[in-house]
Amino acid sequence: xxxxxxxxxxxxxxAILGSVYGLSTMGLSLxxxxxxxxxxxxxxxxMLGAFTAFWMFTLFGIAPVISISVALVLGxxxxxxxxxxxxxxxxxxxxxxxxxxxxxxxxxxEEVAKFIWGPDxxxxxxxxxxxxxxxxxxxxxxxxxxxxxxxxxxxxxxxxQKTKLGAAVRAVVEDxxxxxxxxxxxxxxxxxxxxxxxxxxxxxxxxVTLFVPVGINPxxxxxxxxxxFVIAVLGGLASPWGAFYAGFIFGLIENGSxxxxxxxxxxxxxxxxxxxxxxxxxxxxxxxxxxxxxxESK
Amino acid sequence: xxxxxSLESGYGTMQVLWxxxxxxxxxTITTVLGPNGxxxxxxxxxxxxxxxxxxGKILLxxxxxxxxxxxxxxxxxxxxxxxxxxxxxxxxxxENLILGAYTDRAMERLNETLExxxxxxxxxxxxxxxxxxxxxxxxxxxxxxxxxxxxxxEIVLMDEPSQGLAPKLVMEVFDTISRLKDEGLTILLVxxxxxxxxxxxxxAYVLNEGRMILGGTIDEIKDSDEIKRVYLGx
Ligand SMILES: Nc1ncnc2c1ncn2[C@@H]1O[C@H](COP(=O)(O)OP(=O)(O)OP(=O)(O)O)[C@@H](O)[C@H]1O
Ligand SMILES: [Mg+2]
Numbered sequence: 267x268x269x270x271x272x273x274x275x276x277x278x279x280x281a282i283l284g285s286v287y288g289l290s291t292m293g294l295s296l297x298x299x300x301x302x303x304x305x306x307x308x309x310x311x312x313m314l315g316a317f318t319a320f321w322m323f324t325l326f327g328i329a330p331v332i333s334i335s336v337a338l339v340l341g342x343x344x345x346x347x348x349x350x351x352x353x354x355x356x357x358x359x360x361x362x363x364x365x366x367x368x369x370x371x372x373x374x375x376e377e378v379a380k381f382i383w384g385p386d387x388x389x390x391x392x393x394x395x396x397x398x399x400x401x402x403x404x405x406x407x408x409x410x411x412x413x414x415x416x417x418x419x420x421x422x423x424x425x426x427q428k429t430k431l432g433a434a435v436r437a438v439v440e441d442x443x444x445x446x447x448x449x450x451x452x453x454x455x456x457x458x459x460x461x462x463x464x465x466x467x468x469x470x471x472x473x474v475t476l477f478v479p480v481g482i483n484p485x486x487x488x489x490x491x492x493x494x495f496v497i498a499v500l501g502g503l504a505s506p507w508g509a510f511y512a513g514f515i516f517g518l519i520e521n522g523s524x525x526x527x528x529x530x531x532x533x534x535x536x537x538x539x540x541x542x543x544x545x546x547x548x549x550x551x552x553x554x555x556x557x558x559x560x561x562e563s564k
Numbered sequence: 565x566x567x568x569x570s571l572e573s574g575y576g577t578m579q580v581l582w583x584x585x586x587x588x589x590x591x592t593i594t595t596v597l598g599p600n601g602x603x604x605x606x607x608x609x610x611x612x613x614x615x616x617x618x619x620g621k622i623l624l625x626x627x628x629x630x631x632x633x634x635x636x637x638x639x640x641x642x643x644x645x646x647x648x649x650x651x652x653x654x655x656x657x658x659e660n661l662i663l664g665a666y667t668d669r670a671m672e673r674l675n676e677t678l679e680x681x682x683x684x685x686x687x688x689x690x691x692x693x694x695x696x697x698x699x700x701x702x703x704x705x706x707x708x709x710x711x712x713x714x715x716x717x718e719i720v721l722m723d724e725p726s727q728g729l730a731p732k733l734v735m736e737v738f739d740t741i742s743r744l745k746d747e748g749l750t751i752l753l754v755x756x757x758x759x760x761x762x763x764x765x766x767x768a769y770v771l772n773e774g775r776m777i778l779g780g781t782i783d784e785i786k787d788s789d790e791i792k793r794v795y796l797g798x
Contacts, residue, residue, distance in 0.1 A: 430666070433662075433663060437652050437655075437663050440653060440655065441651065441653075443614060443646055444646065444650030444652060445652075445663070446634040447612075447634070447638070447645070447650065447711075447712065447715075448643075448664050448666045448711065448715065449643070449666045449669075450663070452635070453633070
């Protein structure tokens with residue numbers, strides 16, 4: 267039974283990693299849902315969160331779970347700055363302008379990071395022991411990452427559903443002109459949603475550091491931009507909750523396929539998981555262009 | 565209570581309104597008629613602030629609100645029922661109504677307004693938990709009007725509220741609008757349905773290619789040769 271044990275172990279790991287994937291995509295979906303802007307500079311914000319975790323740990327010995335809140339606050343602040351400096355002017359601009367602008371923001375962040383911290387990989391090890399599930403060994407740090415992702419996603423969900431401001435964001439997502447007719451300050455909702463989206467993304471970068479064996483560097487974001495696009499499409503693009511669930515699905519498929527591909531002789535499974543992921547994206551787009559969990563998109 | 569002077573606006577470089585004038589007196593229904601593409605929706609959306617004015621003046625109770633953004637207009641007592649309803653389709657009827665009471669001005673009187681709205685539209689009370697997107701066309705229009713009332717307005721701009729409705733429902737909508745006037749509301753109406761809207765209006769204007777070509781009391785308008793020729797076919 268080693269194959270099934272290995273598969274089960276990888277699926278558990280996939281679910282844990284998937285929760286972090288989910289969290290790291292929610293910001294992208296939120297920003298797209300509210301502002302109808304695709305942030306192609308998504309990954310570099312994850313990188314900033316990763317560096318936040320790294321420096322908090324190496325300089326002050328602060329555990330990543332605590333750094334999440336620091337990253338969230340930094341991300342919110344950065345989100346407001348980027349919104350008022352760049353995004354505000356692009357709300358009704360043609361798609362190409364917003365793609366170029368967010369792409370440029372991403373590159374800018376990477377280059378600033380490289381200028382300050384250099385291009386090399388850095389890592390830290392937060393070892394707080396492991397739990398033995400008999401099929402596999404899971405470090406507590408990853409379990410904490412899993413719990414943190416779920417708690418953050420749940421808190422955001424409650425904020426959306428139970429608060430007046432959350433309802434206003436949902437209203438703008440559904441119909442921004444209708445929201446204006448209700449007296450909602452749509453411009454302020456745009457700013458707030460963008461900032462929350464960036465805050466979530468930077469916060470997720472903290473958790474990402476617990477899953478990167480080679481360490482972090484200024485260009486680590488690309489991989490996450492790509493994955494986030496697959497996950498966002500899987501989740502229906504405009505829905506943060508869809509993105510969160512889709513993150514799980516993606517984590518399971520990625521790690522499940524790893525086990526399956528490993529059984530094929532002569533195949534190096536790691537290099538193929540990305541191929542599987544993007545084949546999946548193509549198939550989904552062919553069958554259901556509004557995304558797997560998405561309804562009718564406008 | 566609402567006065568529009570030489571209003572100009574448009575989209576990009578295309579000018580639509582060319583110095584439009586209009587006055588709406590408190591407690592009246594004023595209708596703007598005009599052919600398709602005359603700029604009626606543009607006029608209402610510019611007054612509300614969804615389209616930026618290029619020039620001219622908008623006075624609300626004597627106060628210059630020309631460049632107020634939409635949410636400040638709502639806070640000042642002016643709101644709009646947009647062409648095409650613009651509800652929140654995947655929220656319930658109640659949620660749509662509560663969002664209508666978003667401003668401080670509206671929150672103060674939330675319970676009273678909700679009661680008034682439910683007495684005007686009993687069907688919405690029955691359907692309170694239903695998703696707005698699943699309502700029939702007529703019910704959706706009622707909800708759009710009801711949601712605008714939730715803002716606790718003094719004046720409501722209505723853009724073709726009878727659009728796409730069956731004749732029986734059209735009459736119901738016009739009925740509702742005159743009842744709103746009886747409740748003390750001021751209404752600026754844009755309609756394709758000339759007969760029915762002239763029936764309930766006190767004043768009317770005719771907009772053509774972004775300019776008001778006619779305006780006056782309902783009797784004056786009905787008597788004008790222009791209206792007889794173009795709209796009433798007499
Ligand atoms: N969002 C927009 N962007 C660009 N042009 C627009 C926009 N909305 C309207 N127009 C143009 O402005 C002009 C006036 O349109 P408007 O919708 O105000 O007319 P209307 O009188 O409301 O017509 P209808 O009776 O069909 O509703 C038209 O030429 C229209 O094509
Ligand atoms: Mg129109």
